[in-house]
Amino acid sequence: MWLAIAGICMFFAAFTSAYIVMESHSSWQDFKLPDMFWFSTAIIIISSFTMHLSVKSFKEHQMMRYKTLITVTALLGLLFLIGQGLGFSNMYSRGITIQWNLSAALIYIIVSAHMLHVLGGVIALFIIFARAYRRHTRTYDPVPVEVVATYWHFVDGLWIYLYIFFLLIK
Amino acid sequence: MSNEMNNPHQEITHPQAVAIPVPTGHETQVAEGHGIHHHEPFITKYIFSQDHKMISKQFLITGIIWATIGGFFSVLFRLQLGFPNDHFMWLHTIFGNWAPNGQFTPEAYYGLVTMHGTIMLFFVLTAGMSGTFANLLIPLQLGARDMASPFMNMLSYWIFFIASVVMFSSLFVSTGPFSGGWTAYPPLSALKDASPGSGTGGDLWLIAVLLFFISQIFAGINYISTILNMRTKGMSMSRMPLTIWGLLVTAILGLLSFPVVITGLVLLFFDKHLGTSFYLNSIYISGHALPNVGGSPILYQHLFWFMGHPEVYIVILPAMGIASEVIAINCRKPIFGYRGMVTAFFAICILAFLVWAHHMFVTGMNPYLGAFFVLLTLLIAVPSAIKVFNWIGTMWKGNIHLSVPCLFVIGFVSAFISGGLTGIWMANSAIDLDIHDTYFIIAHFHLVMGVASILGMCAGVYHWYPKMFGRKMNNTLGYIHFWITLVGAYLIFWPMHYEGLAGMPRRYYDYAAWHTFAPFEGVNTFISVVAIVVFIAQILFLFNFFYSIFKGRKETDPNPWKANTLEWTTPIHPGHGNWIGEIPEVYRWPYDYSKNGIDFIPQNVPLGPEEEIEVAKENQPQPV
Ligand code: HEM
Ligand SMILES: [Cu+2]
Numbered sequence: 001m002w003l004a005i006a007g008i009c010m011f012f013a014a015f016t017s018a019y020i021v022m023e024s025h026s027s028w029q030d031f032k033l034p035d036m037f038w039f040s041t042a043i044i045i046i047s048s049f050t051m052h053l054s055v056k057s058f059k060e061h062q063m064m065r066y067k068t069l070i071t072v073t074a075l076l077g078l079l080f081l082i083g084q085g086l087g088f089s090n091m092y093s094r095g096i097t098i099q100w101n102l103s104a105a106l107i108y109i110i111v112s113a114h115m116l117h118v119l120g121g122v123i124a125l126f127i128i129f130a131r132a133y134r135r136h137t138r139t140y141d142p143v144p145v146e147v148v149a150t151y152w153h154f155v156d157g158l159w160i161y162l163y164i165f166f167l168l169i170k
Numbered sequence: 171m172s173n174e175m176n177n178p179h180q181e182i183t184h185p186q187a188v189a190i191p192v193p194t195g196h197e198t199q200v201a202e203g204h205g206i207h208h209h210e211p212f213i214t215k216y217i218f219s220q221d222h223k224m225i226s227k228q229f230l231i232t233g234i235i236w237a238t239i240g241g242f243f244s245v246l247f248r249l250q251l252g253f254p255n256d257h258f259m260w261l262h263t264i265f266g267n268w269a270p271n272g273q274f275t276p277e278a279y280y281g282l283v284t285m286h287g288t289i290m291l292f293f294v295l296t297a298g299m300s301g302t303f304a305n306l307l308i309p310l311q312l313g314a315r316d317m318a319s320p321f322m323n324m325l326s327y328w329i330f331f332i333a334s335v336v337m338f339s340s341l342f343v344s345t346g347p348f349s350g351g352w353t354a355y356p357p358l359s360a361l362k363d364a365s366p367g368s369g370t371g372g373d374l375w376l377i378a379v380l381l382f383f384i385s386q387i388f389a390g391i392n393y394i395s396t397i398l399n400m401r402t403k404g405m406s407m408s409r410m411p412l413t414i415w416g417l418l419v420t421a422i423l424g425l426l427s428f429p430v431v432i433t434g435l436v437l438l439f440f441d442k443h444l445g446t447s448f449y450l451n452s453i454y455i456s457g458h459a460l461p462n463v464g465g466s467p468i469l470y471q472h473l474f475w476f477m478g479h480p481e482v483y484i485v486i487l488p489a490m491g492i493a494s495e496v497i498a499i500n501c502r503k504p505i506f507g508y509r510g511m512v513t514a515f516f517a518i519c520i521l522a523f524l525v526w527a528h529h530m531f532v533t534g535m536n537p538y539l540g541a542f543f544v545l546l547t548l549l550i551a552v553p554s555a556i557k558v559f560n561w562i563g564t565m566w567k568g569n570i571h572l573s574v575p576c577l578f579v580i581g582f583v584s585a586f587i588s589g590g591l592t593g594i595w596m597a598n599s600a601i602d603l604d605i606h607d608t609y610f611i612i613a614h615f616h617l618v619m620g621v622a623s624i625l626g627m628c629a630g631v632y633h634w635y636p637k638m639f640g641r642k643m644n645n646t647l648g649y650i651h652f653w654i655t656l657v658g659a660y661l662i663f664w665p666m667h668y669e670g671l672a673g674m675p676r677r678y679y680d681y682a683a684w685h686t687f688a689p690f691e692g693v694n695t696f697i698s699v700v701a702i703v704v705f706i707a708q709i710l711f712l713f714n715f716f717y718s719i720f721k722g723r724k725e726t727d728p729n730p731w732k733a734n735t736l737e738w739t740t741p742i743h744p745g746h747g748n749w750i751g752e753i754p755e756v757y758r759w760p761y762d763y764s765k766n767g768i769d770f771i772p773q774n775v776p777l778g779p780e781e782e783i784e785v786a787k788e789n790q791p792q793p794v
Contacts, residue, residue, distance in 0.1 A: 003391045003425060011429035014473055018437065021469050022448070028464065098444055102464050105446040109436065 005154050008117065012158060015110045016165055022102050023169060029101045033166060034090040040083030041163055044118075047076035048156045055149045059142055067132055073152070074125040077118055084115050107166065114162060117155050124148045218328075220320035221746040225327050226305035227638060230631070232334060233298020237624075238712065240289035245705050247282040250274050252698025254680050268346070276679045277366050280349035283677065284367070285341070287352030288375070292382050293337070295485040295623050297330050300386070300424075303488050303630055304393045304417045306638065310737035311411050311760075313402025313753045316746070318395040322388050329385035333378045340374035348375035351677065353474055356449035356467045360441040363455055372442070380435055383428040390421035390428075397421075402736070404756035409773070411735050411760045412511055416491025419515045420484050423522060427480040434473030441465070468533050475526035482619050483522045486586075487515065489626025490557060493579045495760075496629050497561055499733045500576035501568025502769060504761035507560040514553035514560075521550040531599040532606050540599045547597035554590055558583060569764070573731075574648035578629035581656045582622050588660075589618025592667065607677070610670025613663045621659040628655075631715070636730050640743045641722030647714040651707055658704035665693045734760045734772045 022028060054069030088108065096104045128148055219225060249258065250273065257272030268278035305323065309316055317323045340347045349367030350358040358364045359372055397418050401410070440446040447462030449470045454460070498505040505511065527535065527543040561583050570576065592614040596602045605611065628651075635643050674687050681687040681694075729738035736756070740748050754774035758781075762771040766780065777785065 003394050007387055007391070007425050007429045010426050011433055014430040014433035014476070018433065018448070018469055018473070021466065021472075022464070025464050025466065098440070098446055102446065102448060105440065105448070109440060113436075 002150075005151070008154075008158070012110070012113070012162070015106070015113065016162070019106050019110070019165075019169065022106065025102070028103055030103060031091075031094075031096055031101075033107070034087035036083050036087035036090055037163060040080045040087065041159065043076050043080045043083060044156050044159055047073050047080065048153055050076065051149050051152045055142070055145055058145050063132065067129065070125055070129050070132070074122050074129065077122040077125065077152075081115055081118060081122075084111060087111075110162060114155070114159055117158070121148070121152050121155050124151065218324060220316070220324045222305045222309050222317050222320065222323060223638070223744065223746075223748075225323055226302050228327050229298060229301025229305060229330070230638075232331065233294050233302060234712070234715065236289050236293040236298065236334070238708070240286050240294060241705055241708060243282045243286045243289070245702055246274065247279055247286070248698040248701045250279050250679065252695040252701075254682060277346055277349055279679050280351075280365075280677075281347040281367050281371070284349050284351055284375075285337075285347050288337070288348075288379070290620065291352060291481070291485065292379065293330075293334065295619075295627070296386060296424075296481070297382065299485065299488050299623065299627055300393075300417065300420055301327070301330070301389065302627075303413065303492065303634075304389070304421070306634060307411075307413050307737065308393055308396050308417060309400070310637070310740065310744075310748060311414055311735050312397065312400065312405055313736050313749075313756065314396060314400035315748055315753070317392050318400060319392055322392050326385045326389035326392065329381055329388065333381035333385060336374050336381065337378035340371050340378070343370045343374070345369045345371055347371040353478070354379075354438070355474075356438060356441065356470050357453055360438055360449050361453070361455065361460075362442065376435060376439055376442075380432060383432050383435075386424050387428050390424040393417060393421040394425065402753045402756055405773075409756055409759045411491075412494035412505060412508070413488075413491035415512050415515050416487045416489075416494075419519045420487045423480040423484050423487070423519060426523070427477040427484075430473055431477035434470055434477075437473075438470065468530070471530050471533060472526070475529045476523070478529060479526045480522045482615070483518055485619055485623050486626075487518070489582060489623040489630075490515075492626050492630040492633070493561060493582050494564075495735070496575045496579045496633050497564050498761050498763060499633075499731050500571045500573055500579070501565055502571070502763045503564055503568040504763055504765075505560065506563030506566075507556070508759070508761065510556055511560055514556045517553035518550065521546060521553070525550055528597060528599075528602070531602045537599070544597055544599050548594065551590065551594050551597070554586075558587055558590070573632075574643075574645055574652060575629040575633035577649070577652045578625045578632065581652065582625040582629065584656075585617050585622040585625060585659065589614055589616070589622065593618060604673075605670055607675055608670035609666040609674050609676055612676050613666035613670060616663050616666075617659070621663065625655070628652075628711070633731065634737075635715075635718070636725040636742075637737055637740075639719050639722070640725050641718050642725055642730075643714050643718045643722060647710050651711045651714070654707035654710075655704060658700050658707065661700045662697050662704065665697060669693065729772075732770050734762060734770055736773055739772065739774055 050069050050073045054066050054073060057063075057065040057069060088111070091104065091107075098105045098108050125148060128144055131144070214220075216224065219228075246261075249261070258269075259272045261269035261274065262272050265274075265278070268274055268281075274282065305317070308314070345366040347367060348354070348359075348371040349365055350372065354372075354375070359368055362369050362372075397410075397414060401407075437446075437448040441448050441450055441462075445462075447465040449467045450460065450462035450465045451467075452459065452463055494505050494511060525543060525547045527540070528547045531540055531543075561579075565580075592610065596605065596611070596614060632643060632648055635641070669687075669690050672686065672690070674681065674690060681690070725742055728740070728742050731738070736754060739754050741750065756773045757776045758771065758773055760773050763769065765771060
């Protein structure tokens with residue numbers, strides 16, 4: 001997992017360095033980021049909490065609570081994706097399309113690349129959720145859950161990094 | 171991890187280091203044991219196999235097929251360079267529109283050059299090389315029953331396979347394959363109308379290369395986690411054979427550099443199809459200004475070469491590992507400077523990420539910035555030289571057996587030196603400004619990377635062939651193959667240095683318009699003729715390889731090279747799971763050759779009483 005995370009870090013590091021390079025160009029135009037992004041930021045931070053709590057209840061073998069929390073986390077993840085989508089439609093309605101300026105194009109690309117990674121996390125959540133039901137013999141092996149949790153915290157942190165980056169660089 | 175496991179039917183548990191959990195398949199498919207191997211259906215045994223040895227053979231054979239195609243393409247474009255005034259009607263018969271009057275069109279020529287570069291670098295020397303030897307050797311030499319995630323391993327091969335199919339299909343589109351060079355610089359690659367090859371051919375190229383990078387990231391994650399987590403008992407990192415060290419550093423380089431180029435290629439895709447202008451700025455095409463402003467093609471170069479330079483080491487490091495192993499075995503001597511070798515690997519790994527801009531000295535970069543890259547580039551010659559010194563040190567006063575693999579390794583060292591020395595020239599930006607994009611560059615990288623790692627790969631194939639197929643390749647054919655290849659390679663690439671110093675640019679279709687280059691006409695013809703001969707010599711290898719799979723002499727000795735590493739402790743035809751019974755335990759490093767008068771002591775032999783005393787002495791402060 002840590003290896004995959006290292007790879008993903010390089011991927012986004014390349015994006016942000018592209019952003020810095022392009023930003024210095026004279027034709028670069030800044031615009032106001034949709035307020036919706038604040039909302040989704042809050043959502044994803046909360047989801048990290050619920051993720052954390054669900055790992056804890058898994059380790060305490062409280063399977064019912066674990067299942068609920070994992071569902072909540074996944075739903076919050078979906079909510080985050082919707083929030084980002086709404087943010088995009090807000091940008092779009094202001095005429096900020098992908099062709100409008102490189103600044104917009106980069107925001108679109110970086111944010112949607114991040115959304116894909118969150119989507120991967122949501123799918124992983126559903127998988128371990130389904131497993132919790134399928135298994136008749138109870139296994140309390142925490143490794144898969146922990147791996148997913150690590151990934152979840154990572155995409156959360158990644159978004160916070162990206163958002164702060166977008167805000168600061170203006 | 172799975173080392174204490176003695177029941178081969180049990181599923182191999184994967185360590186937590188594996189990426190996003192793989193939904194199905196892995197849990198349900200249980201690794202087959204050796205005894206019942208022949209019961210396995212054809213599909214799971216030969217096609218969708220999860221056995222690392224089979225995946226290794228798949229990578230090797232796919233790589234060989236690509237090498238044949240890529241090599242053949244080079245012969246074709248050499249025909250144009252060597253015989254610019256001749257018309258070969260048979261070309262028209264075979265290639266139709268590519269060669270309307272028996273001569274390749276400029277578009278077809280550039281398509282051939284681009285495909286040659288892409289295929290050789292990515293499909294043969296990256297996927298073919300790492301795919302073959304990492305899959306074969308990591309579990310076998312470390313004492314693991316399979317990779318950390320056999321399923322992801324299979325996935326990486328099949329994604330590579332799809333990439334291959336896409337790339338292959340691009341040869342048949344009517345506008346021709348992509349023709350903008352293996353580096354695919356924009357704006358040429360970002361504008362559909364820039365050249366015929368930039369249309370559909372360019373799209374297919376982009377998809378194929380993206381898939382290829384994804385497959386190599388999967389593969390690399392798997393290699394690293396296997397090396398870190400699945401070594402048998404006693405196999406500490408410092409007892410790993412150098413092959414494994416090479417493959418480890420290769421995988422790290424890939425994992426950290428491929429995502430960056432994926433970013434670059436994604437942006438390229440957006441520029442091409444979604445109207446963005448990351449790489450485009452004020453361009454005129456057929457008299458009209460394009461609306462795209464604000465981008466910078468230099469950005470692409472940075473993103474590309476950030477992968478591009480590590481990539482060249484990704485290509486050579488496995489060969490370095492193979493060379494170290496084969497040379498120690500064939501000189502019956504411990505490898506000289508094991509620790510130095512490992513340190514050099516890591517020095518190369520770090521420096522490889524810090525020198526990319528030496529490919530961009532002519533982009534108008536600030537000369538002060540350039541100076542840093544000059545310095546760092548010169549520094550990378552140091553670990554490279556350490557390795558060369560250590561190989562020669564190993565051969566020095568060794569009891570050299572000039573077996574076929576050993577000859578190939580000596581050829582590898584020779585080519586690496588010849589090409590590496592010119593690297594030091596080009597590293598100086600003042601010199602490079604003059605020779606950049608000339609045949610000097612072609613000579614440099616073909617010797618240091620192309621020839622060297624192909625020779626290393628051949629050494630590996632000849633050396634591990636008995637392990638892969640349980641049969642031997644023919645030695646005489648091997649010797650002939652070696653000598654023609656080595657001598658031919660020098661005859662092809664040596665003269666190119668002179669052409670380059672005279673300023674002859676690379677990637678030109680025809681040099682007739684320049685008086686300066688007229689004296690090289692004969693040289694060009696000569697190079698092309700040698701290229702054809704060398705290509706034919708490779709057919710000997712192809713024949714030897716495929717014929718021996720079915721009809722080669724059966725191997726009867728489980729350890730034909732009298733080597734120390736663990737792969738030779740498996741049966742001649744190892745099943746899925748590699749060892750019958752328990753996995754051997756390791757007690758020593760892999761290079762105990764001619765120690766205390768004993769020819770070789772495999773790694774799984776416990777220390778003798780004298781050795782115990784020696785070790786105790788060495789570890790005096792903290793006795794074992
Ligand atoms: C001794 C250390 C080395 C030094 C100092 C060095 C230096 C350089 C420099 C400065 C260039 C850019 C030349 C130009 O485009 O004007 C270059 C190109 C290249 N080098 Fe090296 N090099 C070294 C070793 C290697 C190795 C070990 C490999 C591969 C295994 C390699 C593969 C390449 C390739 C593929 C290119 C050309 C890429 C292209 O333009 O298409 N080099 N090298
Ligand atoms: Cu380089």
